[in-house]
Amino acid sequence: MDAYADRLEAAITSKSSPLCVGLDPRLDKLPADVRAAAGGDPGKALLRFGLEVLDLVAPHAACVKPNLGFFEAFGLGGLAAYAGIVAGARTRGLLVIGDGKRGDLSTTAEAYAQAHLAPGGDFEVDALTVAPYMGADSLAPFVEVAAAHGKGLYVLVRTSNPGAADLQDLDVGGARVYERTAAMVRAVGERHRGRSGLSCVGAVVGATWPEQLRALRAALPTTPFLVPGYGAQGATAADTAAAHLAGGRGAVVNASRSVTFPTPKDPTTPWRAAVEAAARAAKEELDAARRRVV
């Protein structure tokens, strides 16, 4: 299989879209017709909604990012829905980033990597988000499994929330903790680059921190970025431009609630039309921002 970064770049180019649609389905926000058709079964409702959203956004998104937490919340039935959605994304030709923020040591890290990145598993996706607190040796087993199977990782570097500052911004003698995390990401990923020149080890960098985004982009010229914070969290399409390398390469921008639970100007808009329109609009403005990066 081609390297993850190469497959993602091809998807961005062929769809003219750096949009990643995040699937964060809260049961109480699902459309009434979806809930009714599921007959009160949370897992069935999540699966039905997820597959419908995949159909609606597939023309506009380079990839999708289901968040494991929202499925895990409903136990085995919820995770069966997650498995159904990642399989459904594959048949629709959409790349999938499993947003699990997993992290552990040694054989446990390897077990998580097998769970999400090895071929054939229920939860197999194209890339997984991982947490860096335990250090480089905790990332290594993830990197090995990813590289072996043409898969990717996104390590949390600079998250989009206000509390990101608590640990990530601490000054460690002229640099910040998140910059040290970035250096670690670069070091563990350097050996594993695809034909595009981009590594299989990416970074999560929030668009809500424009200065840090710019500095990290410069410091990590071969690292794919996954950029949260656009849309409901407040960052604009213009803010996301700093995530891209020259030629508009190297980043996808996530939109979750603003696409899957949009607030259309005309509140009588049927939800499917509203989701499709929101995905299209996000794609268009994000791609315009991307193309301005020369």
Added chain:
Amino acid sequence: MDAYADRLEAAITSKSSPLCVGLDPRLDKLPADVRAAAGGDPGKALLRFGLEVLDLVAPHAACVKPNLGFFEAFGLGGLAAYAGIVAGARTRGLLVIGDGKRGDLSTTAEAYAQAHLAPGGDFEVDALTVAPYMGADSLAPFVEVAAAHGKGLYVLVRTSNPGAADLQDLDVGGARVYERTAAMVRAVGERHRGRSGLSCVGAVVGATWPEQLRALRAALPTTPFLVPGYGAQGATAADTAAAHLAGGRGAVVNASRSVTFPTPKDPTTPWRAAVEAAARAAKEELDAARRRVV
């Protein structure tokens, strides 16, 4: 329900044991008879082994700590085994720490907390391990759910691996990152203390770092500790003494492989007898170390 810390202290006292048995079942290491009885179904093998281990260690352990990664690796069938084991632990009167090292923001953090700490879910446990990189606001939803249901958390503060030093040891102007994490743990947990005086928000601190363990114990006098590193990872029972508060309170010490996959002196020892003996021996030496803390 009583506060988690109170329930755990009661278990440590009534069993005369600060032992936490970690369940990290690797399929290729399971006893041949367990694998044969499961007929090649990985989930069934994990469940069968887990329930047998619960029976063997129940007299000796204050709690058990199944690691989600080893179950997630086998997809839905693996997680069904996890659900069966946590339910089995409950019926055996064993407290369960779900070792998931979860972490996310806002409603996603709340979703994970619901998944693992709210009553009635497939994955309901007594406490969950969580990762701190995203900051205090990422921990807050976990703390709220835990406090509301008499459940607990253990935040990664100082992990037991060599790479722990990469980020956790960085000098942030007279303190280390892990000390700042510790301060965050104390701050988010301070309001939620049980009758024992101990908080529902605990800390993971490796016994492989004796100096840091001692310093953190002094800095966190109301924080329950979950202490990995004893046994297969090299820390001794004597090393774990520093984890306890006066009176031998406030900590459980994890042993995984050294109990569940022991290497008995007589290699012909049946595996069940070997596991039982390893749990008993670990309990005895850990409790002796605990009782010396006055």
